[in-house]
Structures are given as structure tokens and as C-alpha cells.
Amino acid sequence: MSSLRSSSALSYNVFDPWRGADLRPLANALGAKIRGNALSFEQQYHHGLSSIPPHIDVVLDGDQIQPLGIECKFTEPYGDKKSHAPLEDKYFSNGKKRWSACGLPLCQELASAVGHAVNYRRLSAGQLLKHLLGLAYTTRQSPRLWYIWFDSGCEEAAEHRIEVQDFADRIDDGVTFVAMTYQELFARIDPDMAPIPNYYSYLSKRYFTE
Numbered sequence: 001m002s003s004l005r006s007s008s009a010l011s012y013n014v015f016d017p018w019r020g021a022d023l024r025p026l027a028n029a030l031g032a033k034i035r036g037n038a039l040s041f042e043q044q045y046h047h048g049l050s051s052i053p054p055h056i057d058v059v060l061d062g063d064q065i066q067p068l069g070i071e072c073k074f075t076e077p078y079g080d081k082k083s084h085a086p087l088e089d090k091y092f093s094n095g096k097k098r099w100s101a102c103g104l105p106l107c108q109e110l111a112s113a114v115g116h117a118v119n120y121r122r123l124s125a126g127q128l129l130k131h132l133l134g135l136a137y138t139t140r141q142s143p144r145l146w147y148i149w150f151d152s153g154c155e156e157a158a159e160h161r162i163e164v165q166d167f168a169d170r171i172d173d174g175v176t177f178v179a180m181t182y183q184e185l186f187a188r189i190d191p192d193m194a195p196i197p198n199y200y201s202y203l204s205k206r207y208f209t210e
Contacts, residue, residue: 007074015058017195025193029185030146032068034061045134048098049090054130066141069131073149077122077160086115087126102136106172122160125167144176151181
């Protein structure tokens with residue numbers, strides 16, 4: 001959290017001020033519909049394995065039938081990167097098709113292909129697939145997952161954007177997957193509806209000044 005390049009610090013600075021506030025302006029900026037007024041960090045959704053499920057950075061409507069998970073990235077996509085490794089064998093043990101069992105056959109195909117026939121350098125597709133599995137397995141509903149990333153404007157960001165779109169094109173139509181940059185999200189937040197004083201000016205100066 002103390003690192004200037006910490007994605008945790010960025011997500012906390014953007015989302016934590018909304019806890020306890022009216023979430024409708026934030027939901028509008030995300031282009032999402034929510035039922036409740038709950039926002040939590042690092043929530044887990046059981047994925048059907050005995051191991052500890054992954055943590056989702058931010059969750060809205062966490063106690064509702066169809067929660068909205070948000071995975072946040074800051075500097076992770078940038079720098080020298082090798083193709084991401086395949087998903088761990090435990091996700092395919094005993095020939096189980098865990099995503100297909102949750103009604104996500106295309107996610108199953110992609111999970112099997114990541115690191116083999118399909119390679120991503122900038123996008124951690126495996127992590128996103130794990131989140132989709134956990135949301136679908138726990139809720140028995142079509143999962144909702146937002147992917148918020150910081151656009152540096154460099155060539156690596158362009159590569160990352162292409163990989164994000166490729167991921168979106170490969171997963172099931174029933175999945176609500178929305179990718180947007182922090183810059184796009186920030187531009188959609190009405191300054192007059194900010195959750196705390198100086199929220200907009202602080203974020204603008206720290207992260208979004210040209």
C-alpha cells in the first residue's frame with residue numbers, strides 16, 4: 001500500500017471513499033445497475049476447490065444474488081513480460097470441467113487454452129477466469145466482472161487493450177464483462193456527486209493530471 005506503484009493504493013483511493021456513501025453515482029460511472037449500497041474489498045467467492053479462492057479487489061452488492069466484482073490493475077501490465085503461465089492443474093483435476101458445470105463452456109475452453117494455444121503477455125487472463133468461476137459457482141448466476149486498468153498511453157498499453165478485447169471475445173455471452181480504464185471511470189464521475197470533499201481534486205492531481 002505504501003508503494004507509489006501499488007494497485008492496492010490506487011483502488012483504495014478511488015473506491016474506499018464510497019463506502020457508506022450513496023453508490024448510485026459510482027454505479028452510473030461504471031455503467032452498472034446495483035441493488036444495495038454495499039462496497040467491500042478483497043472478497044472471496046468459493047470456486048468448488050478445497051484451496052483458498054482468489055480475492056476480488058472490489059465488490060459491489062456483495063450480499064446480493066448477482067454481485068459485481070471489480071478487478072483493478074495499475075502497473076502490472078507494463079514492463080518486460082513473458083506469456084502468462086497456464087492455470088494450475090487443480091482446476092482440471094480428475095477431468096472436471098468446472099466452468100462448463102457453471103454454464104460457462106467458452107470460459108472452460110479458454111481456461112484450457114491459456115498458456116498453451118492462447119497466450120497473453122499483458123493480461124492476467126487466468127486470474128479473471130478464476131474470478132468468473134468463483135462468482136458463478138457461489139451465486140449460481142451469470143457472473144458480473146468489471147476490469148479497471150490504468151492506461152499509460154504507451155505501446156504496451158495498446159498491446160494490453162488488444163488482449164483485453166480478445167479475452168472479452170472468447171468468453172461466454174452470458175457473462176457480463178466490462179473493461180474500462182481508470183481514466184474513463186474518473187471522467188464519468190460527476191464532481192458534484194463526489195463521496196467526500198476534495199475527492200475529485202485529489203485523484204486528479206495524483207493520478208490523472210496530464
